[in-house]
Amino acid sequence: MGVEAEEEGGPAEEEDAARAMEPLDAGAAGSLRAVFDQGVATRISSSRVIVHVDLDCFYAQVEMISNPELKDKPLGVQQKYLVVTCNYEARKLGVKKLMSVRDAKEKCPQLVLVNGEDLSRYREMSYKVTELLEEFSPLVERLGFDENFVDLTEMVEKRLQQLPRDEILSVTVSGHVYNNQAVNLHNVTHVRLAVGSQIAAEMREAMYSQLELTGCAGVAPNKLLAKLVSGVFKPNQQTVLLPESCQDLIHSLNHIKEIPGIGYKTAKRLEVLGINCVLDLQTFSIKTLEKELGISAAQRIQKLSFGEDSSPVTPSGPPQSFSEEDTFKKCSSEAEAKTKIEELLSSLLNRVCHDGRKPHTIRLVIRRYSPKHCHRESRQCPIPSHVIQKLGTENYDAVTPLVDILMKLFRNMVNVKLPFHLTLLSVCFCNLKALSTAKKGPMDFYLTSSLSTTAHSGKRSFKAKDTHNDDV
DNA sequence: TGGGGTTAT
């Protein structure tokens, strides 16, 4: 079923325009609530148009594309003993995200499970989606593997400039309007968001026709609201939020933890202050909040509680780091750790090779067994330049020195003479650079003399970080 | 709770 098999019966446009001409909220005209909503609406409509695109049960979709026989069956994607996501067939039968395999099988004995511990195909498909969206606008920000924000402001402006004046009044929304709010085509903010919804529909259509992927979209004046509204109609549908309904959307959340940007820790701290719902946070003393969270976080999250979010869509570009991790019940010997580290490294080298850029820093992460929470420790160090140069073509020569480095990092964290119990190992390549090293600068002679024999091409500015880097 | 990612401190 295509993207268009949804959203039957959008409200008739003429009716909409007519209703929108009525005075704002006739029923509660002059009420404090109406004045307040209008005030917030005005501050929020900074004139941006942002879309949040959210793929439906992404890993399960990728698996169903790989193996179409899975399409009509309840499907779960398994990592270790967890079902990390599942298709809608499985959801109908009671399977939830992050449910244990035991519970899932109990709920749904017919559940088909595929192993999703290797993220390669998901990652590749994820970047195909981002690249497709980048064709609409270069301002695409990734959030995880299955979500993207796109700033449509410029595209919308261009489309409106191409549009004859009299045709503005025949602009229609694609998909749902949050709250079923009437669109006022005499309101330029409404018109811009409506055009944004049309672009969002084109994006989803492109994802479906080119990649066979379905997903939701939310169109709103900022990232927070776009993200919140994208989930309102669920699977494979889209929703636009008009500023006047912003307060309804944000108050539809039952707890502040549901505000993106307020995580587990912050929510717990706020709960101690007696802040539980959005209204609590909106009306809480900013001074007290600043004392608790610091001025920056306090102001940011209180703004979030009003639906205000001035953060820009920051283009993600290529990844800043590559990592591979593995969890297990128990790793308690150095030899065992070495074997696992070699496996992680081997996969990583293939990825780094494919990317083309060179990592200049390597990091090892561990998690020690403890009944307590998942706390991790890490050690990192620069990758010696002669090892960096071996990366990319036949990475085989780089394996031994890198394993040596990783094992030094390992012994720096873990006293191998004492008993230990690890439950996670992770290797990360970061500090990625396009070429072997910098050029062009007064320091160049000193900086490159011991490095790169192949240095060419300017552009990459030198980062002072490189030299003072942490050593093990 | 998996196997990733990012930014701020």
Place this chain on the structure above:
DNA sequence: ATAACCC
């Protein structure tokens, strides 16, 4: 290097 956030 860690801690917080996101999926």
